Amino acid sequence: MAYIEPAPIKDKENPLESMMERFNIAAEKLGLSEEVYNVLKNPAKQVIVSLPITMDNGKIQVFEGIRVIHSNILGPAKGGIRFAPDVHIDEVRALAAWMTWKCAVVDIPYGGGKGGVRCNPREMSKGEIERLVRAYTMAMIDVFGPDKDIPAPDMGTGPREMAWLMDEYSKAKGMTVSSVVTGKPLVLGGSLGRTEATGRGVMVTALAAMQKLKINPFQATCAVQGFGNVGSWAARLLEERGLKIVAISDHTGAFYNENGINILEAIAYRDGNNNNLEGFAGGEKMLDAGDLLTLEVDVLVPAAVEDVITIHNVNDIKAKLIVEGANGPTSAKADAIINEKGIMAVPDILANAGGVTVSYFEWVQNRLGYKWTADRVNRRSDRIMKDSFEMVYQASQKYDVPMRIAAYIVAIDKVAKTYTFRGGF
Numbered sequence: 331m332a333y334i335e336p337a338p339i340k341d342k343e344n345p346l347e348s349m350m351e352r353f354n355i356a357a358e359k360l361g362l363s364e365e366v367y368n369v370l371k372n373p374a375k376q377v378i379v380s381l382p383i384t385m386d387n388g389k390i391q392v393f394e395g396i397r398v399i400h401s402n403i404l405g406p407a408k409g410g411i412r413f414a415p416d417v418h419i420d421e422v423r424a425l426a427a428w429m430t431w432k433c434a435v436v437d438i439p440y441g442g443g444k445g446g447v448r449c450n451p452r453e454m455s456k457g458e459i460e461r462l463v464r465a466y467t468m469a470m471i472d473v474f475g476p477d478k479d480i481p482a483p484d485m486g487t488g489p490r491e492m493a494w495l496m497d498e499y500s501k502a503k504g505m506t507v508s509s510v511v512t513g514k515p516l517v518l519g520g521s522l523g524r525t526e527a528t529g530r531g532v533m534v535t536a537l538a539a540m541q542k543l544k545i546n547p548f549q550a551t552c553a554v555q556g557f558g559n560v561g562s563w564a565a566r567l568l569e570e571r572g573l574k575i576v577a578i579s580d581h582t583g584a585f586y587n588e589n590g591i592n593i594l595e596a597i598a599y600r601d602g603n604n605n606n607l608e609g610f611a612g613g614e615k616m617l618d619a620g621d622l623l624t625l626e627v628d629v630l631v632p633a634a635v636e637d638v639i640t641i642h643n644v645n646d647i648k649a650k651l652i653v654e655g656a657n658g659p660t661s662a663k664a665d666a667i668i669n670e671k672g673i674m675a676v677p678d679i680l681a682n683a684g685g686v687t688v689s690y691f692e693w694v695q696n697r698l699g700y701k702w703t704a705d706r707v708n709r710r711s712d713r714i715m716k717d718s719f720e721m722v723y724q725a726s727q728k729y730d731v732p733m734r735i736a737a738y739i740v741a742i743d744k745v746a747k748t749y750t751f752r753g754g755f
Contacts, residue, residue: 346420346421346423346424346427347662348424348636348637348658348661348662348663349424349427349428349658349662350371351662352662352665352734352735352738353370353371353427353738353742355731355735355738356735356738356739356742357370357742359729359731359735359739360739360742360743360746362742362746366746366749366750369749370401370742370745370746370749373398373399373400373401373423373426373427374399374400374401374402374407374441375397375398375399375473376396376397376398376399376419376423377396377397377398377470377473378394378395378396378419379394379395379396379466379469379470380392380393380394380395381393381394381395381447381462381465381466381469382465383458383461383462383465384461385458386455386457386458393447393448393449393462394417394447394448395445395446395447395465395466395469395470396417396419396422396445396446396447397422397443397444397445397470397473397479398419398422398423398425398426398443398444398445399426399441399442399443399473399479400423400426400427400429400430400441400442400443400444401427401430401441401442401745402441402478403441403745403748403749403752404430404433404434404438404439404440404441404744404745404748405439405440405441406440406441406475406476406477406478406479406480407426407429407440407441407442407443407478407479407480408429408433408438408440408441408442408443408479408480408482408512408686408689408690409425409426409429409442409443409444409445409481409482409484410425410444410445410481410482410483410484410485410487410513411444411445411446411447411466411481411482411483411484411487411491411495412425412444412445412446412447412484412485412486412487413446413447413449413451413459413462413485413486413487413491414446414448414449414450414451414485414486415448415449415450416448417446417447417448418448421446421636422444422445422446423444424636424658425444425484425657425658426442426443426444427442428442428657428658428678428679429441429442429443429444429686430442430741430745431679431737431738431741431742431745432678432679432680432682432683432686432741433683433686433690434740434741434742434744434745435679435680435683435718435721435722435737435740435741435744436680436683436686436687436714436715436718437714437718437744438686438687438690439690440480440686440690443479443480443481444484445466445470445481445484446484447462447466449462449486451486451487459491460494463487463491463494463495463498464494464495464498466495467494467495467498467499467502468498468502471499471502474495474499474510474511475510476507476509476510476693476696476697480509480510480511480512480689480693481495481510481511481512482511482512482513482685482686482689483513485635488513489513489514489515489520490515492511492512492513492514492515493514493515493518495510495511496508496510496511496514496518496519499511508696509693509696509697512524512689512690512692512693513689513692514692519692519695519696520692521688521689521691521692521695521701521702521707522701522702522703522704522707523688523691523704523707523708523711524685524688524689524692524707525559525563526563526567527684527685527687527688527689527707527711528559528560528563528564528655528682528684528685529559529560529561529562529563529564529565529566529567529633529655529684530563530564530567530684530708530711530712531681531682531683531684531685531687531711531715532560532563532564532567532568532631532633532653532655532681532682532684533563533564533567533568533571534684534712534715534716534719535653535676535680535681535715535719536564536568536629536631536651536653536676536681537571538715538716538719538720538723539651539653539674539676539719540628540629540651542674542723543650543651543674545628545629545650545651546572547568547571547572547573548572548573550572550573550574550628550629551573551574551575551576551627551628551629552565552568552573552574552575552576552627552628552629552630552631553575553576553577553578553622553623553625553627553629553630553631553649554568554575554577554578554579554631554633554655555578555579555584555622555623555630555631555632555633555634555638555659556579556580556632556633556634556635556655556656557578557579557580557596557600557607557633558580558633558634560633560655560656560682560685561578561631561633561634561655562578562593562596562597562600564631564633564653564655565578565591565593565596565631566593566594566597568629568631569590569593573628573629574589574590575590575591575593576588576589576590576591576625576627577591577613577616577622577625577627578591578593578596578607578613578622579607579616579619579622579634580600580606580607581606582606582607582608583607583608583615583616583619584615584616584618584619584620584621584622585607585610585612585613585614585615585616586613586614586615586616586622586625587612587613587614591612591613592612595612596610596612596613599612620643623638623639623643623646623647624643624646624647624648625648625649626648627648627649628649628650628651629649629650629651629652629653630647630649630651630652630653631652631653631654631655632652632654632655632656632659632660633655633656633659634656634659635656635657635658635659636656636657636658636659637658637659637660637661638656638659638660639652639659639660639661639664639668640661640663640664641661641663641664641667644660644664644667644668645667647668647671647673649673650673650674651673651674651675651676652668652673652674652675652676653675653676653681654675654676654677654678654681654682655678655681655682656678656682657678657682658678659678660675660734665732665734668732669732674732674733675732675733675734676719676733677733677734677737679737679738679741680718680719680722680733680737683715683718684711684715687711687714687715688707688711691707691710691711721740722736722737722740723736725737725739725740
C-alpha cells in the first residue's frame with residue numbers, strides 16, 4: 331500500500347466551498363457568461379456505489395465508493411482514487427474540479443475526475459484491499475475507459491492497486507487495456523519518471539518562483555510538511571539544487587535541524603521503518619508538528635492534505651514563498667492574509683501538476699505501445715511546468731491578482747473557450 335500522507339492540522343472548512351470561492355473570483359475577472367459559469371461550476375457526473383466486501387474474518391462489510399467527473403470538455407476525465415476513512419462527496423467534488431483546472435493550466439487534453447472509497451486501508455489486509463479495488467472497478471466499469479475516465483493513485487492507493495484495477499477492467503473487456511489507468515508498475519506499462527513526477531514539478535515551480543523573488547537557492551532554507559511520495563521527492567530534489575531542508579514531518583511528528591536534514595538519510599530511515607519517521611535521529615522532534623508551518627524559512631512546501639494553512643495559523647507563517655505540493659492545503663479564508671503579508675503562493679493546481687503531466691505521458695505511451703526514456707519524460711515535464719508557471723505569472727501581472735487566482739483564470743479561460751468553440755452541449 332502506498333504511504334498515506336498526513337496533516338497535523340485539520341480545519342473544518344468545506345474544500346468544495348474553498349474551491350468555489352477562488353473559481354468565482356476568477357470567473358468575475360474573466361467576465362464569464364452565466365451559461366458557461368453554470369456549466370463549469372457543476373460536475374458532469376457523480377456516481378455513488380455500495381461495495382459489499384468479504385473481510386478476512388468471513389463477515390461482509392459494505393463500503394461507500396464515489397466517482398465524480400467534473401468535466402469532459404477538454405477530453406476524458408483524469409483523476410486519482412483515494413482510500414481514506416474521511417472520504418466524502420464534497421471533498422471528491424472539489425478534487426475533481428481541481429483536476430479540471432490542473433489539467434487545463436498545464437495544457438493537457440483531459441477533464442477532471444476523482445474517486446474515493448471510505449475505508450481505512452491501514453486496518454485492512456492486502457487481500458481485503460484487493461477485493462475492494464476489484465469491486466470498485468466493476469462498479470465503475472461503465473464509467474472508466476481510456477477515452478472516458480482514466481483513474482490513477484491518490485492517498486491510500488499506489489501502483490499495486492492500479493495493477494489490480496487494470497487487471498479487473500481488462501478481464502471485463504476481454505483484452506489487456508493498459509491505458510485505462512495510470513500510475514501502474516513499470517512492467518505493466520507504467521512510465522519512467524512517474525514516481526518522482528509530482529515532487530519534481532514542485533521543485534521546478536519553486537525554483538521558477540524563487541527566480542522571480544530573487545531568492546538564491548544556495549542560500550535558502552525550506553520546510554516540507556508531509557514526507558510521502560510528493561514531499562520526500564520535493565525535499566530531495568530541492569536539496570540537490572542547493573536548498574537547505576531544515577524541517578520535515580509526517581503523521582508521527584515533525585523533525586527540525588537548523589544545519590539541514592540529510593534527505594537521503596531521512597528517506598532511507600523512513601523506508602526501513604514501516605514508512606514513517608518516528609525515531610528519526612537526523613533532526614530534533616518538534617513538540618508540536620504544526621509548528622513546522624510557521625518556521626522562519628524562505629520556502630514552505632505543504633505536501634500533506636487539504637486545509638493545513640488556515641485562519642488559525644496563517645498569521646504566524648513567516649515563509650517568503652509557499653509551494654503547494656498537496657491539493658488544497660490553504661483554505662480560502664487564509665488566502666487574503668497570505669496576500670496581505672506579501673507571500674507568493676504557487677497554487678496546487680500549478681505546483682503539483684507534474685504528476686498528472688507524467689500520467690498523461692504514461693497514457694500516451696500506452697496508446698503508442700512505446701516507452702520513453704526517463705530523460706525524455708523529465709525534459710518534457712520540466713518544459714511544461716516552466717511554461718505553465720510563466721503563463722500563470724504573466725496572468726497574475728496582467729490582471730493584478732495573486733498567483734492562485736491567476737492559475738484559475740488561465741485554466742477557466744481555456745475550458746470556457748473550448749466549450750464555446752465546441753458549441754456547448
